[in-house]
Amino acid sequence: MTTYLIRRVLAIIPVLFGISVLVFLLVHLIPGDVAQILLGTQATDQQLETLRRTFGLDRPLPIQYVDWLSHILRGDFGVSFRTNRAVLPDLVARFGVTLQLTLTSMVIAIAVAIPLGVASAQNRGRTSDAVSRVIALLGLSIPNFWLGTLLILFVSLGLHWLPPVGFVSLLDNPWLGLQTLLLPAIALGTAVAAFIMRMVRSSLLEVLRQDYIRTAYAKGLRDQSVLYRHALKNAFIPVLTVIGVQIGYLLGGAVIIESIFSLPGMGRFMLDSISNRDYSIVQGGVLFIALVFCVVNLSVDLVYAWLDPRIRY
Numbered sequence: 376m377t378t379y380l381i382r383r384v385l386a387i388i389p390v391l392f393g394i395s396v397l398v399f400l401l402v403h404l405i406p407g408d409v410a411q412i413l414l415g416t417q418a419t420d421q422q423l424e425t426l427r428r429t430f431g432l433d434r435p436l437p438i439q440y441v442d443w444l445s446h447i448l449r450g451d452f453g454v455s456f457r458t459n460r461a462v463l464p465d466l467v468a469r470f471g472v473t474l475q476l477t478l479t480s481m482v483i484a485i486a487v488a489i490p491l492g493v494a495s496a497q498n499r500g501r502t503s504d505a506v507s508r509v510i511a512l513l514g515l516s517i518p519n520f521w522l523g524t525l526l527i528l529f530v531s532l533g534l535h536w537l538p539p540v541g542f543v544s545l546l547d548n549p550w551l552g553l554q555t556l557l558l559p560a561i562a563l564g565t566a567v568a569a570f571i572m573r574m575v576r577s578s579l580l581e582v583l584r585q586d587y588i589r590t591a592y593a594k595g596l597r598d599q600s601v602l603y604r605h606a607l608k609n610a611f612i613p614v615l616t617v618i619g620v621q622i623g624y625l626l627g628g629a630v631i632i633e634s635i636f637s638l639p640g641m642g643r644f645m646l647d648s649i650s651n652r653d654y655s656i657v658q659g660g661v662l663f664i665a666l667v668f669c670v671v672n673l674s675v676d677l678v679y680a681w682l683d684p685r686i687r688y
Contacts, residue, residue: 383676387669391662395447398661399440402654443658452659457651462659465644470663472640473633475545477625479556480564481618488568492575497602499580507572514569519628523562523635530558540637559636563628567621574617578610612679619675623668 427433434442446453452462495507531539537554545552582588583606591601630642637643641660648656 380673380677383673387666387673390669391665394665395444395658395662396440398658399443400436402657403436403439405649405652443655447659447662452663453655455648455656456653462655465656466641466660466663469639469641469644470667471544472542472638473626473629473642475552476556476559476563476629476633476638476640477622479545479553479560480567480625481622483560484564484568484571484621485618488571489575492572493579493602493607495572495576496579496583507576511569511572514565514572517565519562519566520631520635522565523559523632526558526562527635542638542640559632559638562635563625563632567625570621571614571617574614575610578613579606582606582610615675615678619672622671623664626664626667 424433443453450463452466454461455465491507491510495504498504527539530536537558539558541555543552543555545556583602588601588606591605627642629638629640630646632638633640633643634646641664645657645660647653648660
């Protein structure tokens with residue numbers, strides 16, 4: 376296990392390096408001059424040149440990249456071009472909001488998807504199975520920004536059940552925080568729930584056809600015991616892989632949802648930074664999310680051994 380863990384951690388390094396190169400080049404290829412955007416159209420050439428020299432934007436791109444990467448390795452994500460504040464503390468603070476939204480969305484998705492997937496597999500070919508599959512198809516087809524807008528219109532503005540915008544941390548006030556996160560979490564997690572439900576159904580159907588399941592039935596075990604104690608645990612291994620990947624989708628998909636519901640998360644923070652050509656925030660934010668995603672995937676791989684004792688590292 377230790378050797379496997381060390382190999383996986385070392386494998387993260389080239390992945391992050393490749394992402395850093397890609398995001399650095401893509402950000403600097405965005406049309407527009409950051410100095411012109413910050414100073415406005417009335418700025419003189421001397422003022423523009425001074426600002427470019429201050430932030431090192433007048434140097435060749437390879438030199439800028441090496442300088443930025445050297446600071447990243449020391450834990451320094453640079454400063455914002457617009458506010459002159461350190462990037463890392465702002466990213467960490469905004470990431471807390473995005474993480475709460477992501478985890479709430481995933482909890483809702485799992486709570487809906489697993490019972491529906493199990494019921495669909497258990498009643499394969501029946502009316503309930505067809506209804507569950509139609510619901511999953513609708514969940515995959517509906518865009519999250521459209522669903523989020525409808526939730527605001529009907530649930531918040533129409534029925535006045537939940538606040539339409541704003542954010543309260545779950546750590547400060549769990550009940551009020553849940554109210555502010557519930558609608559965006561539903562909008563963000565609907566497609567994930569549909570995807571997980573379909574995976575649970577297909578994986579469980581495959582496991583139920585295995586010989587050891589037929590043996591368990593032949594020994595006289597009850598249907599619920601066979602389903603939940605023997606089949607579901609083994610069927611959950613590919614589902615766990617999907618959940619790990621979908622966490623990355625939720626982190627990225629939070630950009631639009633955070634903008635719709637006015638949540639002060641990392642996605643909205645980076646979207647505003649792209650508009651302002653604030654390179655340091657965009658580059659640091661993408662690299663930060665990539666690191667979190669790699670850690671999540673590593674954690675998922677390590678949980679495999681707990682789910683299936685046959686897996687050895």
